[in-house]
Amino acid sequence: MEFYVKVLEITCLHTILVLGAYLMTGLTGLFSLGQGGFVSIGAYTAAIAFIHFNAPFPIAILMAVCMGSVVGFLIGIPTLRLHRDYFLLVTFGFGEMVRAALLHLAQLTGGALGIAGIPKLVGLPMILVSILFITFLISNLKRSRFGRNCIAIRDDELAASLMGINVYSHKMKVFILSSAITSYGGALYAFLIMFIEPNLFNWLESAKLIIITFVGGVNSIIGAIIASVVYYSFGEFFRFVDVWRDVLLALAVLFVTIFRPGGIFGSWDFSLKNLLRWRAKKI
Amino acid sequence: MEVLKAITISKNFGGVSAVDQFAMVQEENQITGIIGPNGAGKTTVFNLITGVYPVDTGEIWFCGKNITGLSSHRITDLGITRTFQNIRLFRNLNVLDNLRVAYGIKTHYTVWEEMVRWSRVKREERETEELARSYLAYFGLDKYVDTFPYNLPYGLQRRLELARALMAGPKLLLLDEPAAGLNPKEIHQLIQTLLKIKEEKNLSIIIVEHHMELVMNICKILHVLNFGKKIAEGEPKDIQRNKAVLQAYLGDEG
Amino acid sequence: MEYHILLQQILNGISLGGVYALEAVGFGIIFNILKFSNFSHSGVVAITAYLGFFISKYVYTNFLVTLILTTLAGGFIGVMIEKLIFRPIRLKGAPLTLFLVNSITAAMLVQQFFAATLGDDYYPYPVFMKQTSINLGTLTISKTYTLMLIISGLILLLLTLVLKRTKIGIALRAASTDVRTPSLMGVNIDFVISVAFFIAGVLGGITGYLLGMTYSVDPFIGSMILKGIIAAIIGGMGSLGGGVAAGLLLGGAESLLVAEIGSSLTQIAIYSGIFVLLLIRPEGIGGKRYIIKA
Numbered sequence: 085m086e087f088y089v090k091v092l093e094i095t096c097l098h099t100i101l102v103l104g105a106y107l108m109t110g111l112t113g114l115f116s117l118g119q120g121g122f123v124s125i126g127a128y129t130a131a132i133a134f135i136h137f138n139a140p141f142p143i144a145i146l147m148a149v150c151m152g153s154v155v156g157f158l159i160g161i162p163t164l165r166l167h168r169d170y171f172l173l174v175t176f177g178f179g180e181m182v183r184a185a186l187l188h189l190a191q192l193t194g195g196a197l198g199i200a201g202i203p204k205l206v207g208l209p210m211i212l213v214s215i216l217f218i219t220f221l222i223s224n225l226k227r228s229r230f231g232r233n234c235i236a237i238r239d240d241e242l243a244a245s246l247m248g249i250n251v252y253s254h255k256m257k258v259f260i261l262s263s264a265i266t267s268y269g270g271a272l273y274a275f276l277i278m279f280i281e282p283n284l285f286n287w288l289e290s291a292k293l294i295i296i297t298f299v300g301g302v303n304s305i306i307g308a309i310i311a312s313v314v315y316y317s318f319g320e321f322f323r324f325v326d327v328w329r330d331v332l333l334a335l336a337v338l339f340v341t342i343f344r345p346g347g348i349f350g351s352w353d354f355s356l357k358n359l360l361r362w363r364a365k366k367i
Numbered sequence: 368m369e370v371l372k373a374i375t376i377s378k379n380f381g382g383v384s385a386v387d388q389f390a391m392v393q394e395e396n397q398i399t400g401i402i403g404p405n406g407a408g409k410t411t412v413f414n415l416i417t418g419v420y421p422v423d424t425g426e427i428w429f430c431g432k433n434i435t436g437l438s439s440h441r442i443t444d445l446g447i448t449r450t451f452q453n454i455r456l457f458r459n460l461n462v463l464d465n466l467r468v469a470y471g472i473k474t475h476y477t478v479w480e481e482m483v484r485w486s487r488v489k490r491e492e493r494e495t496e497e498l499a500r501s502y503l504a505y506f507g508l509d510k511y512v513d514t515f516p517y518n519l520p521y522g523l524q525r526r527l528e529l530a531r532a533l534m535a536g537p538k539l540l541l542l543d544e545p546a547a548g549l550n551p552k553e554i555h556q557l558i559q560t561l562l563k564i565k566e567e568k569n570l571s572i573i574i575v576e577h578h579m580e581l582v583m584n585i586c587k588i589l590h591v592l593n594f595g596k597k598i599a600e601g602e603p604k605d606i607q608r609n610k611a612v613l614q615a616y617l618g619d620e621g
Numbered sequence: 622m623e624y625h626i627l628l629q630q631i632l633n634g635i636s637l638g639g640v641y642a643l644e645a646v647g648f649g650i651i652f653n654i655l656k657f658s659n660f661s662h663s664g665v666v667a668i669t670a671y672l673g674f675f676i677s678k679y680v681y682t683n684f685l686v687t688l689i690l691t692t693l694a695g696g697f698i699g700v701m702i703e704k705l706i707f708r709p710i711r712l713k714g715a716p717l718t719l720f721l722v723n724s725i726t727a728a729m730l731v732q733q734f735f736a737a738t739l740g741d742d743y744y745p746y747p748v749f750m751k752q753t754s755i756n757l758g759t760l761t762i763s764k765t766y767t768l769m770l771i772i773s774g775l776i777l778l779l780l781t782l783v784l785k786r787t788k789i790g791i792a793l794r795a796a797s798t799d800v801r802t803p804s805l806m807g808v809n810i811d812f813v814i815s816v817a818f819f820i821a822g823v824l825g826g827i828t829g830y831l832l833g834m835t836y837s838v839d840p841f842i843g844s845m846i847l848k849g850i851i852a853a854i855i856g857g858m859g860s861l862g863g864g865v866a867a868g869l870l871l872g873g874a875e876s877l878l879v880a881e882i883g884s885s886l887t888q889i890a891i892y893s894g895i896f897v898l899l900l901i902r903p904e905g906i907g908g909k910r911y912i913i914k915a
Contacts, residue, residue, distance in 0.1 A: 115721060162900040169658040172721070173854050174899060176847065177892040184888035221482045228481050228492055229471045236457045236468045243455040246417060248443040248472035248535060257478060287847075288732070291725045298722050303459060328737050334730035341719050341726075342709045 089208055091320040095313055096211045097273055102312040103218050103305075104265035105293035110302040111231065112258045113238030115168060118159070118175030119293055120285035121182035122152050122263045126270025127280045131199050132192060134275075141205050145271045152267020153260050160259040164252055176287050186282040198281030199274075206275040214272065215309075218265060223305055234258060235303070292330075295337050368395045369431075370539050370571045371447075376415055376425030377595075378408075385411045387595040388425070393539070398565060398572045400582040400603075403592035404615055409575040410452055412592070413541050417449055418442045430538065444472050448532040449541035452575075454524050456516035462527060463512045466499035469534035502530040506560075522553045533564065539571045546578040554578065558585055583607070591615070630876045638872020639773030640831055644849020645856055645864035646777065647824035653797035653861070654817050655711075657720040658850070661702050663843030664731035665822050669695040669829030670838045671735065688772075688830055695826020696819040702727060703818040708811070728843060735840035745837040769831045776827060777865060780820065789816055848875075855895055857904055 101123060108114045130148040133139040139147065163174050186193045193199065225231050233254050236244040245251050274280050296315055300307030319329045371393035378386040386408045393399055401409050414420050416427055418439040426435045434442055448469070457465050474491045481488055503509045506526045516524055525545060532540055542561075546554050558581060565572060576582045582589065583603045591599040591606060593615040599606055606612055644662070651659040673691040680687075706723050784790040792813050795802045804810045828849070832842055849868065856867030871891070878887040 113718060115718070162896050166899060166903055168717075169652070169721075170854055170899060170903070172658060173850060174892075174896060177851065177895055181889050181892040184885040184892075188883075188885040188889065224482055224484045225478075228484075228488055229467075229474055229476070229495075230478060230481050232460060232464050232468045233471060235459050235464075239457045239459050240455055242419065242439075243451070243457065244468075245439040246419075246443055246449060247469045247531075248440050249468075250438075250440045287844075288729060291729060295722060295726055295729070298719075328733075330733035331730060331737060334726045334733065337726045338706060338723060338730075341715070341723055 091317055093206075093208050093211060093276060094320055095316040096208070096215055097269060097276060098316045099215055099309055099312040100211070100218060100269035100272070101266055102293050102296055102308055103215070103222060104262045104269065105290075106297050106302075106305060106308040107222055107225075107234075107265065108258055108262040109294050110297040110300075110308060111226065111238065112234040112255065113168075114164075114255060114258065115172045115294060116175040116262075117172055117287045117290045117294075118178040118182075119262075119266050119290040120287060121175075121179040122156065122266035123270035123273065123285040124182050124186060124280075124282065125155055126152050126267030127274035127284060128186060128193055128199070128270075129267070130271035131202050131274045131280060135199065135202070136192070141275070145268070148271035149264050149268050152270070153264045156260045156263025157256070159263075160256045164255045164259060176290075179287050179290060183282045183286070193282070196282065198279060200279045202274050202278045202280070204275065204278055206272045211272060211276075214268070219305060219309070226305065230254075230257075238302075292333070295333065299333075299337050299340050369393070370395050370397075370429065371416070371573075372428040373412075373416065374426045374428070376412075376422045376427060378411055378415055378420055379423050384595050386415065389592070389595070389597055390425075391590055391597075391600075393571055393573060395571055396565065396569055397587055398561065398574065398585050399588045399590065400586035401573060401575045401590045401592060402577070402582055402606075403598075405577075407592040407615075408595040409592055410543055411595075413449060413543055413573075413575060416442075416541065417447060440472075443535065443537075446536075446538040447541065448535060448537040448539075450525075450528045450532050450543055450545060452543045452547070454516075454528055456524060456528060456531070458515065458517050461513050461515055462503065462508060462519070463496070463499055465516060465527060466502055466531055466534050467495050469531045470495045470498060472535055498534065502533060506530045521548055522550070525549065525553075525557075529560070533568070536568070537570070539573070542572060542574045542576075544576055545574065546576055546581045554581055557581065561585060626880070627877070630880050631873055634873035634876030635869060636767065636770040636872070637876060638869035639770045640828055640868075641849045641852045641872050642865040642868030643773050643776065643824050643828050643831075644846045645853040645868045646780065646861050647821045647828065648846075648850050648853045649856075649861050649864045650793075650817050650821045650824075652853070654793065654800060654814065655707075655720065656800075657717050658724065659821070660721075660724040660850075661706065661727035661731075662724075662821060662825050662850075663728045663846045664702065665695055665698050665825035666829040666832065666846050667731050667735060667840065667843035668698055669826040670833035670842045671739065673826075673830040673833050674838050688827070691830045692823050692826040695829065696823040699818040699820075699822020699825060700815050702822075703815060708814075711814075732840050732843055739840070769835065772827060772831065776824065780824075783820075789813070793817055793820075851895065855898060 101119065104122075105116075105119055108116055108119075126148040129151040130144040133144040133147045134141065159175075159178055163171055163178075166174065187195055189195075226234075233244065233249050236247065236249060237251055237254060241251055270285075273284075292315075296311045297308050300309070300311035315329070315333055369392055371391070373389060373391050375388045375390050376386060377384070377388055389408075389412055391399075401412060403409055411420070415422050418434070418437055418441070421436055426433060428434065429442075429445060429447060432445065434445065437445075457468065460468065474495060476485065476488045476491055500509065500512075503512065506529070508523060508527060508530070511519060511523065516527060519527065525548070529542075529545065532542075545561075546557060549557065561572065562585060564570060574582065574586065586603060589599075589601065589603055589606045590597055591609070591612050593611075598611045598615060599609045601609070644666075647665075648659060648662050651657070651662070669691050672694050673687055676690055677684075677687040706727050707720060710719050710723060782790075784794060792803045792806070792808045793816065795806070796810070796813050796817070800810065803813050825846075828846065829842070832845055836842070836845075848871065852868040852871045853864045855871070856863030856865070874894075875887060875891060878890055882890070
């Protein structure tokens with residue numbers, strides 16, 4: 085039983101990270117390989133605040149989110165005006181920079197040895213509530229002006245700007261929000277796995293977040309969540325074939341992009357209204 | 368009242384003069400046309416007015432306000448909207464959402480309110496939806512609410528683009544080759560529609576077009592461009608007989 | 622820093638830079654024509670690195686022969702990747718983002734495949750030469766580094782000739798302006814794209830071989846080419862010459878900095894530098910500003 089709880093914890097935590105990536109890459113089309121950088125920033129900020137500065141747990145988490153948002157804003161300034169491929173690579177560079185900085189500031193961060201002995205203050209209930217809350221927020225954004233603007237920008241930036249959308253400003257909001265969510269996930273991660281080190285979340289893990297979003301379908305939040313749950317729980321259940329699950333993931337993604345480019349769930353999103361309408365039709 | 372004034376605007380692309388000292392004045396509640404052979408720089412003029420490219424020289428004034436150098440979204444907010452030569456509808460938004468996007472600038476709720484779906488959000492969303500649906504009805508698109516734009520027949524896509532340009536209640540509407548690809552019946556409908564919305568919404572319209580029937584029928588004034596320069600300006604019946612214009616289109620007959 | 626150490630570092634840097642330049646060009650060719658970032662290039666590098674090892678160890682231990690075999694294999698692999706991963710979605714008119722996703726996925730596939738199968742072992746290339754370095758006064762010139770530099774230089778020269786003088790080279794350049802143009806000239810666009818991937822694959826093969834020879838092979842060898850991709854951006858994605866210049870610059874800067882301030886600070890410095898550069902000049906050294914057609 086305890087094993088299953090643990091699997092669920094890891095799976096759901098990664099799902100929070102996928103949601104952050106969904107907002108940025110799925111909905112708005114900003115391909116960032118630097119999400120790992122924010123996971124680390126969140127994790128380390130929370131851990132350092134808690135251990136070195138004796139901040140209470142909620143404050144430590146809050147600081148992690150703030151730090152992530154601020155860094156997101158700072159990184160966004162030079163990068164959000166760049167062409168998509170440039171953006172991808174400089175965000176990769178950002179991720180590497182964070183890793184290098186963590187290694188270098190050994191006094192504070194423990195360098196390559198990382199930080200150990202973080203108490204386990206995060207459990208399944210907290211993670212599940214977090215997922216529900218974040219999904220609630222993103223879902224509300226998606227079905228109102230914010231979400232429509234994201235998709236418009238993703239589809240055609242020029243036309244979007246001519247519809248009155250301030251593209252740069254909107255991208256910045258997305259970036260900051262996504263960084264906040266990802267840092268939050270990172271902070272929870274630190275208090276879940278109790279040990280963090282600079283290689284916690286490298287560019288490949290960041291890439292996986294993007295890929296999972298595409299498998300689920302970029303127009304579906306539920307798709308991203310389901311794809312994430314399947315991938316990460318599969319990985320935990322089959323630990324002994326851990327590396328093969330990435331090969332399988334890669335093959336699954338290629339299959340989806342070639343044969344079902346809308347993603348497995350396409351544009352279908354769960355909504356209470358649709359559910360009731362469907363049930364009414366059946367009657 | 369002068370709605371738009373372009374004062375000798377020019378745009379150069381790597382040595383090629385796309386627009387050369389173009390000037391025009393547009394009055395309220397008026398339909399004018401910009402015509403000329405292909406590559407004459409007509410769409411570039413639109414791009415300059417809407418802030419897609421910055422002008423190299425010259426100024427653009429809109430309703431008494433200098434809009435030279437402003438960004439596109441600001442210009443749209445001030446009241447200029449447009450359609451495109453190659454239809455640019457948002458392919459991943461359904462028909463209704465394509466219209467709703469265009470009304471975003473008129474809504475006032477903040478991101479924070481959006482995240483928790485505060486009452487103001489619900490109210491303004493309803494407002495947006497009602498307006499969008501009314502336009503769909505107006506253009507005969509109501510049964511396509513859930514369809515995605517590129518699944519629509521071409522003529523309906525053009526209508527949708529026009530509806531989208533009207534959502535934010537512009538004062539000036541720029542139409543880039545609105546008749547391209549339409550059959551004669553659809554063009555006739557377009558003419559009727561344009562005349563109707565001009566009156567109903569007190570719009571000023573500038574049309575870039577190749578289709579002479581459309582242009583001759585509804586434009587009060589025509590500006591003729593060739594190689595980026597304006598070679599003639601006047602009423603359609605005069606333009607039809609203008610030597611320079613005929614030469615530009617038909618070439619030197621000797 | 623003392624003069625001769627400085628010179629030494631610069632020499633090392635240039636050799637490393639030569640490899641980066643190769644990577645940048647391999648990456649840039651695909652970017653020019655198909656307009657997306659081809660991360661699967663790292664897969665080619667990894668596969669050829671392993672291949673080079675196995676060929677040289679078990680089949681034929683001659684430097685030149687194994688290099689040529691590996692290089693050709695690289696070209697072939699490049700073409701295969703295009704056929705299996707990119708052509709199906711190209712024929713369906715997929716948006717560029719999907720190409721990007723597929724290329725990252727392919728890179729991950731290769732890396733994780735090797736991690737799963739050959740991951741835990743250490744694969745050093747056999748030693749090809751008796752003496753690994755030449756002493757020139759106070760400078761120690763590493764033979765491997767020198768070879769890297771010479772080979773990189775030759776290949777890039779050869780490539781320039783192909784692009785400027787041969788028919789297929791001209792078709793490739795035409796395709797980078799507009800991917801439909803060659804078909805209007807009666808050239809089969811599928812063929813042109815395959816050639817592009819072949820050339821990129823060949824470059825990847827040489828890169829894989831050189832990297833494997835210098836650093837020994839592990840599943841993450843593909844990630845080393847990310848530096849080359851960075852060189853491609855700072856060089857400006859559209860400009861192959863810019864990519865070469867940037868690669869050399871990057872190699873030189875990295876060597877010098879690492880000797881001075883250590884590895885982690887160097888990473889920070891280099892990436893910060895790139896941020897600043899792109900802030901001032903978003904199109905890179907040789908790139909052109911994008912003009913959007915409305």
